Amino acid sequence: MAASQSPLSASDPVYADYNGTTPVDPRVVSAMGPYLSAHFGNPSSSHGFGTAPAEAVARARSQVASLIGAASHHEIIFTGSGTEADHLAIRGVLRAARAASAAGAGAPTHAAGSGAGAARPHLVIQETEHPAVLAAAEVLAEDGVEVTALPVDSEGLVDPASLARALRPDTVLVSIMHANNETGAIQPISALSRIARDAGVLFHTDAAQSVGKVPVDVDALGVDLLTVVGHKLYAPKGVGALYVRAGTSIAALLPGGGQEAGLRGGTENVAGIVAFGEAARLAADDLEAGSGERMRALRDALESRLVDLLPGRVHLNGPREARLPQTLNVSIAGARGVDVLAGAPGVSASTGSACHAGTDAPSPVLTAMGADATRAMGALRLSLGRWTTEADVARLAEEIAAQI
Incomplete structure (x- = not known):
């Protein structure tokens, strides 16, 4: 099934926080x-x-x-x-x-x-x-x-x-x-x-x-x-x-x-x-039309671009296989996630749960997984959705890398 007209404007920052909330579908x-x-x-x-x-x-x-x-x-x-x-x-x-x-x-x-x-x-x-x-x-x-x-x-x-x-x-x-x-x-x-x-x-x-x-x-x-x-x-x-x-x-x-x-x-x-x-x-x-496969392909392309642009510095948080197809959580070595996003106005993403917004502390989730404070503070949560395009993925990777 073809998606409806996106409620997002081409002039908006790239929206990569679908796990926080989704835009309301016009339908x-x-x-x-x-x-x-x-x-x-x-x-x-x-x-x-x-x-x-x-x-x-x-x-x-x-x-x-x-x-x-x-x-x-x-x-x-x-x-x-x-x-x-x-x-x-x-x-x-x-x-x-x-x-x-x-x-x-x-x-x-x-x-x-x-x-x-x-x-x-x-x-x-x-x-x-x-x-x-x-x-x-x-x-x-x-x-x-x-x-x-x-x-x-x-x-x-x-x-x-x-x-x-x-x-x-x-x-x-x-x-x-x-x-x-x-x-x-x-x-x-x-x-x-x-x-x-x-x-x-x-x-x-x-x-x-x-x-x-x-x-x-x-x-x-x-x-x-x-x-x-x-x-x-x-x-x-x-x-x-x-x-x-x-x-x-x-x-x-x-x-x-x-x-x-x-x-x-x-x-x-x-x-x-x-x-x-x-x-x-x-x-x-x-789901019947294969949205999961499309999300997985976009997510993996985003991770691959980040790895190419920041060799040796991108570390996946969470399982590689047993995870949602649209979610990418990575830590960037030598960078703080909050600083990366603050310097990338063309990207709308988060460092963790929207329910912890406003806090500048290591993610309790990553900490429970055994990540040290430096890795947890370097995390970015990039979540894609119904209106994410290949062009969005390219722009996300480039703008994030440009801050690092």
């Missing part, structure tokens, strides 16, 4: 427009003005479910962000487990986790998680939940054996991200979730960076909960979703009027949800 803007004007009704209303919005939300729910292979659109819960979805998954599951313990109910299904009856349940994450997951774990730790953070190797990957060793009778949930937002490292989720499932423990993965870039199927991954985010898929910011497998025991964090199966109160952001659904449909079409 997505067109799809959401009527729900900002003519179809303004509340989807929960029983009168005619609520009909079209309710139908649109249902359609978008099915589109998101289809993109990730969910068995039913009822398993998709819309949220206001990926951060909210992560907190709902992690804190919601732990809250449900504690409620079951207080009621003396034990575990109603395997999905509630083998530790559902524990007074102080146990949560497993890993060191290079998204800040939203780390924050959710911190909140729970302050509330008495025991948290284990698994280490990663030099490529940023979790060893499944370390998860097997970390599981305990009171473990309720494992949350390990699918693909890292800085290095693009793709975790062996299927192997990890199998270990958790065999122990009767729920598994959540934050797939914000991977959905739409590589094929994602909740059954193939073996997960019970999965986070998706609109603004990583060419939809506007402010809308996300949590996949919750049927039968999973989870409690609401924002109870209210009963929207979203009672798990997320508040009138739905209809226009944003419609945009998210259309973006999911377009992403599925792109």
Whole structure:
């Protein structure tokens, strides 16, 4: 499928921060427009003005479910962000487990986790998680939940054996991200979730960076909960979703009027949800058309150009194979990433996660991978996307090299 007209101007800097956020696809803007004007009704209303919005939300729910292979659109819960979805998954599951313990109910299904009856349940994450997951774990730790953070190797990957060793009778949930937002490292989720499932423990993965870039199927991954985010898929910011497998025991964090199966109160952001659904449909079409192969070719061409222009100074961070096709994280020997980007106004990229913007410190992700401070401070995260061209790749390499 041919991409739509780029919303980026030829006079703009080269945009290489698609992992931070994506431009909104004009086709997505067109799809959401009527729900900002003519179809303004509340989807929960029983009168005619609520009909079209309710139908649109249902359609978008099915589109998101289809993109990730969910068995039913009822398993998709819309949220206001990926951060909210992560907190709902992690804190919601732990809250449900504690409620079951207080009621003396034990575990109603395997999905509630083998530790559902524990007074102080146990949560497993890993060191290079998204800040939203780390924050959710911190909140729970302050509330008495025991948290284990698994280490990663030099490529940023979790060893499944370390998860097997970390599981305990009171473990309720494992949350390990699918693909890292800085290095693009793709975790062996299927192997990890199998270990958790065999122990009767729920598994959540934050797939914000991977959905739409590589094929994602909740059954193939073996997960019970999965986070998706609109603004990583060419939809506007402010809308996300949590996949919750049927039968999973989870409690609401924002109870209210009963929207979203009672798990997320508040009138739905209809226009944003419609945009998210259309973006999911377009992403599925792109994957079928081979967008991953195109991204991989552009990414590898960018790395090759940098290596040619800066011989012996370009060092890849993260795995060479098990990573997202559009993500290149490299450290430039003898240079600080922040200084390179400050001196290259024709390049819009980052030194790491946008969630750590404004900090001038070594990336916690690279540090956890064993990189020393000099290498971590020399890192650049260059992430490509739907409208990246070969000319953009050439310009990126030349402008970065020119600063070094």
